[in-house]
Amino acid sequence: MLKSPIDFWFDFSSPYAYIADEWIDALAARHGRTVRRHAILLGVTFQAAELRSPVSYPIKRDYALRDFARSARFERVPYVQPQPFPIATHLAARVFWWLHDGAAGPTAAAAWTRSALRAYFTRGVPLNDPAALKALAADSGLDAEAAEAAWNDPVWKDRLRAENDAAIAAGVFGAPFFKVDGEPFWGNDRKAQLAAWLERGAF
Amino acid sequence: MLKSPIDFWFDFSSPYAYIADEWIDALAARHGRTVRRHAILLGVTFQAAELRSPVSYPIKRDYALRDFARSARFERVPYVQPQPFPIATHLAARVFWWLHDGAAGPTAAAAWTRSALRAYFTRGVPLNDPAALKALAADSGLDAEAAEAAWNDPVWKDRLRAENDAAIAAGVFGAPFFKVDGEPFWGNDRKAQLAAWLERGAF
Numbered sequence: 001m002l003k004s005p006i007d008f009w010f011d012f013s014s015p016y017a018y019i020a021d022e023w024i025d026a027l028a029a030r031h032g033r034t035v036r037r038h039a040i041l042l043g044v045t046f047q048a049a050e051l052r053s054p055v056s057y058p059i060k061r062d063y064a065l066r067d068f069a070r071s072a073r074f075e076r077v078p079y080v081q082p083q084p085f086p087i088a089t090h091l092a093a094r095v096f097w098w099l100h101d102g103a104a105g106p107t108a109a110a111a112w113t114r115s116a117l118r119a120y121f122t123r124g125v126p127l128n129d130p131a132a133l134k135a136l137a138a139d140s141g142l143d144a145e146a147a148e149a150a151w152n153d154p155v156w157k158d159r160l161r162a163e164n165d166a167a168i169a170a171g172v173f174g175a176p177f178f179k180v181d182g183e184p185f186w187g188n189d190r191k192a193q194l195a196a197w198l199e200r201g202a203f
Numbered sequence: 204m205l206k207s208p209i210d211f212w213f214d215f216s217s218p219y220a221y222i223a224d225e226w227i228d229a230l231a232a233r234h235g236r237t238v239r240r241h242a243i244l245l246g247v248t249f250q251a252a253e254l255r256s257p258v259s260y261p262i263k264r265d266y267a268l269r270d271f272a273r274s275a276r277f278e279r280v281p282y283v284q285p286q287p288f289p290i291a292t293h294l295a296a297r298v299f300w301w302l303h304d305g306a307a308g309p310t311a312a313a314a315w316t317r318s319a320l321r322a323y324f325t326r327g328v329p330l331n332d333p334a335a336l337k338a339l340a341a342d343s344g345l346d347a348e349a350a351e352a353a354w355n356d357p358v359w360k361d362r363l364r365a366e367n368d369a370a371i372a373a374g375v376f377g378a379p380f381f382k383v384d385g386e387p388f389w390g391n392d393r394k395a396q397l398a399a400w401l402e403r404g405a406f
Contacts, residue, residue: 051263060254063376063389067389070396071396073406074395171265171266173262189390192277193273203277
């Protein structure tokens with residue numbers, strides 16, 4: 001029987017989503033699964049859930065910054081805290097959906113995800129800056145003019161808005177957020193539970 | 204060289220602290236460490252950090268309840284979601300400090316911690332109810348009259364207040380919260396990182 005894909009919601013400005021993006025495909029493949037990515041805007045889901053970013057709380061901020069870097073080291077993933085952080089990621093997310101729905105498809109959207117997350121979280125490329133994003137698109141093998149046209153196109157603005165709404169309706173309130181056969185897992189730190197669920201089934 | 208103890212802050216109403224309380228002593232012992240427990244009131248640290256309990260957010264609540272039980276199963280710890288939840292835990296916390304500072308000492312306080320957490324999270328014993336708490340104290344081998352006198356005594360009210368203040372000053376904003384040689388770890392889900400830190404040292 002064909003196993004259903006693992007749904008994976010992320011925001012291009014989430015350190016934990018970046019770390020998870022580095023391990024989720026290999027984990028899925030070991031269990032005969034594929035990954036279905038959903039680029040969303042965490043700010044929108046935070047607003048819907050009345051939540052805020054951990055770094056917006058002064059007491060939590062120092063710990064969060066320390067934990068981002070430590071969690072990356074724990075997973076042996078390179079990490080350099082970008083500044084500014086967090087940033088607006090709607091442009092990068094619209095590029096994702098443009099690729100996803102186009103001829104290039106989900107595989108190209110996944111490659112863009114990896115390229116943009118690595119650019120921001122290892123080289124500090126400001127994904128919120130149109131010029132930097134355009135250069136990154138070119139470096140990532142995309143048609144940079146077409147990518148820019150896409151992120152300014154109401155079609156992809158609406159597509160992203162619809163994905164945010166769908167995520168909220170699905171109970172997503174943070175990133176990374178996963179669903180495996182309907183079971184929700186929130187956070188890079190649920191990797192072990194997610195792996196056990198794939199291995200043993202419901203526990 | 205004698206290794207410093209692991210500091211462990213908890214609230215008697217925290218499911219993740221309950222789960223962590225079941226594994227922390229064995230993990231510490233494997234690495235030649237002891238555990239120094241600190242009973243605190245999470246509500247006070249939440250207030251200081253402008254945070255709220257995860258179950259106070261409607262969208263997060265369903266996930267949180269599911270995750271409490273699943274995280275317990277993952278660690279093979281029995282868990283029955285208590286109702287009402289969360290509850291006020293200042294009485295149980297004052298008993299902790301009364302034992303801790305008395306002739307019985309930290310070992311008795313740790314035994315009370317385990318007894319009270321198991322009572323609430325497996326049998327729903329309402330730790331906020333004086334009659335139920337008194338009965339639990341007796342069942343736990345304590346002098347129930349003396350325990351009741353202690354939780355009404357300004358000395359132990361002040362002791363708990365001072366511990367809350369000290370926790371906030373130490374950067375504690377949630378539970379379970381650990382420190383190993385100054386390195387902070389927040390959450391039952393940091394067990395693997397904490398274990399790696401004890402095993403390898405700083406990574």
